[in-house]
Amino acid sequence: MEWIVGNVKGKRRYDSSGRVEQARRNRDAILQAAERQLVESGYAGATIAAIAAEAGVSVETIYKAFGGKAGLVRALYERGLAGAGPVPAYERSDAMRERESDPMTVMREWGLLTAEVASLVTPIRLLMRSAAVTDQEMATLLDDIDGERLQRMRHHARYLKDRGYLREGVSVDEATDILWVCSSAELYELLVLKRGWSLSRFAQYVTHYMVSSLLPGRHHEGPLQTAPS
Structure with a gap:
């Protein structure tokens, strides 16, 4: 025993x-x-x-x-959404929003994160777009991720509204649509993949577009510096 x-x-x-x-x-x-x-x-x-x-x-x-293949594509897309750093991009974005009180800083950080994530997810997003023409599973996945991105942009737009950062007359819906355009694979495709812009130039363009479209005039009295491509 x-x-x-x-x-x-x-x-x-x-x-x-x-x-x-x-x-x-x-x-x-x-x-x-x-x-x-x-x-x-x-x-x-x-x-x-x-x-x-x-x-x-x-x-x-x-x-x-x-x-299967659709699951692999989804996993690749989600890996891209996490960005290039050790902390996922969306977590860095939310943490930055909580600690920053200057809307210009928020926009600049969003511009940098947009460029970082777009460089990783755009090839997969374009693959989905091409496959969705003939493959229903890819078409459904594309609709799903577009819906998720729209929800995320609405989340950002409500944050801007709640903080009092939005320019007078800009609604949450309009802000959502502007952020939706800035985070689209199509914008990255046109400017970076087709026109050869550098990531830094793309990030500054996105920042400038968000600032001029969403913030009061005092935040964009002069043009932002644009890095050469």
Whole structure:
């Protein structure tokens, strides 16, 4: 009996950290392979089998984790929304709003975050747009993420209204639409991908557009400096 009790007391607790880390590495490898193949081959051309082979995992692993190609696209888009920093962009944005009392600073930070996120999500957003023409699952996903972005922009617009930052005559709906345009993949596509603007120039343009459209005149008496592309 003493041996049994002693053996039970001395039993080691199972450590799952290794499996969690392996799952994280698998996920990163899958998303990296998926992004490359989806961008290069298009939504219809990329296959789960090819993505699995490149990532070094089984097809079943991808289906269990993401549910298929549409799930992979959604995951890539959400990864892009987090931005490039260790803290997700939306968390940085909300934290900045709470600590800042100067609307010009808020706009500048939003301009920088918009450029950062747009550089990551626009290729995936354009992939969705192209695939949605013939694929109903992609069309539904595109509608979903557009709806989520609209809600986020309305959240920002209400913040501006509640703080008293909006120029007189600008409604929450109008502010929402302006922020919606600024955060669109289409604006980034036109200015950065097609016209070759740098990220810094794009960020300053977005800031200037928001300031001149939303804030009282005292906030935009002179033009913002624009960095060369």
